[in-house]
Amino acid sequence: MTVPDPQPGWALFLDVDGTLVDLAGHPAAVRVEPGLRGLLENLRDATGGALALVSGRSIADLDRLFAPLELPAAGQHGAEVRTGRVAALPAGPRRAAFDHVAAALDAVVHANPGFVLEDKGSNFALHYRDRPGHAADAEAAIKRAAHELGDDYEVISGHYVYEAKPAAHNKGTAVLQLMREAPFAGRIPVFVGDDRTDEDGFEAVARLGGHSVKIGDGPTRARWRVPDAQAARHWLEDYARRFAHAAGAS
Numbered sequence: 186m187t188v189p190d191p192q193p194g195w196a197l198f199l200d201v202d203g204t205l206v207d208l209a210g211h212p213a214a215v216r217v218e219p220g221l222r223g224l225l226e227n228l229r230d231a232t233g234g235a236l237a238l239v240s241g242r243s244i245a246d247l248d249r250l251f252a253p254l255e256l257p258a259a260g261q262h263g264a265e266v267r268t269g270r271v272a273a274l275p276a277g278p279r280r281a282a283f284d285h286v287a288a289a290l291d292a293v294v295h296a297n298p299g300f301v302l303e304d305k306g307s308n309f310a311l312h313y314r315d316r317p318g319h320a321a322d323a324e325a326a327i328k329r330a331a332h333e334l335g336d337d338y339e340v341i342s343g344h345y346v347y348e349a350k351p352a353a354h355n356k357g358t359a360v361l362q363l364m365r366e367a368p369f370a371g372r373i374p375v376f377v378g379d380d381r382t383d384e385d386g387f388e389a390v391a392r393l394g395g396h397s398v399k400i401g402d403g404p405t406r407a408r409w410r411v412p413d414a415q416a417a418r419h420w421l422e423d424y425a426r427r428f429a430h431a432a433g434a435s
């Protein structure tokens with residue numbers, strides 16, 4: 186495990202699936218471990234509020250998952266960003282095209298029992314975890330969806346999932362946006378994540394002179410690495426303990 190020496194004045198950007206919660210067979214089946222909400226509250230206090238969830242999930246989904254906590258967050262891979270309590274979709278989805286694409290993807294799910302569709306508002310995710318032999322079908326369906334949604338949509342892949350998302354936004358653009366605002370501005374950004382989409386976050390914090398921590402194996406642009414999500418959470422617990430009274434430090 187190689188991690189940066191904990192310092193006061195950090196702003197923390199935390200991925201969710203595979204980082205704060207362990208992966209599960211279905212998006213709704215993840216378990217928020219006892220103590221995780223408390224850890225997030227302690228980290229929020231230790232960073233003077235500069236703690237954000239940066240996820241592929243929608244912000245509404247994050248709020249449901251971590252209720253009653255409503256933290257600063259970036260959802261849908263940066264397509265929506267919230268500081269404080271107001272969420273905004275920077276580029277409103279074209280509803281008619283969205284409804285048509287949703288119906289087409291629903292038909293794909295019906296034809297492929299085991300596929301799971303998430304309509305997140307700006308992004309569509311098509312999960313094939315229960316039909317791993319049919320990844321190509323999921324990819325083709327999401328490619329058709331992205332094509333129909335327009336040139337400004339792209340396809341990304343994650344753990345047994347293909348997603349159609351606005352190309353202009355990613356976890357890196359979300360970090361840069363949050364870092365321009367209080368209470369993040371002026372702090373040293375630290376991004377922790379496990380997945381390919383977290384690489385944009387790693388790159389953004391590197392540009393700002395911050396730290397990037399990759400969970401698990403695999404190629405990465407992150408500077409630091411921990412073996413698994415549990416090790417990352419222990420490291421974050423240590424940070425919260427050390428700087429429990431450092432709110433406002435920068």
Ligand SMILES: O=P(O)(O)OC[C@H]1O[C@H](O[C@H]2O[C@H](CO)[C@@H](O)[C@H](O)[C@H]2O)[C@H](O)[C@@H](O)[C@@H]1O
Nearest residue numbers: 201202208209210211212240241242344345346
């Ligand atoms: O950026 P993240 O917070 O890591 O979110 C990425 C995607 O996570 C969810 O899907 C993944 O986790 C599910 C639950 O463990 C798992 O069943 C699925 O196979 C994974 O792909 C979420 O459902 C997606 O919307 C996020 O984009």
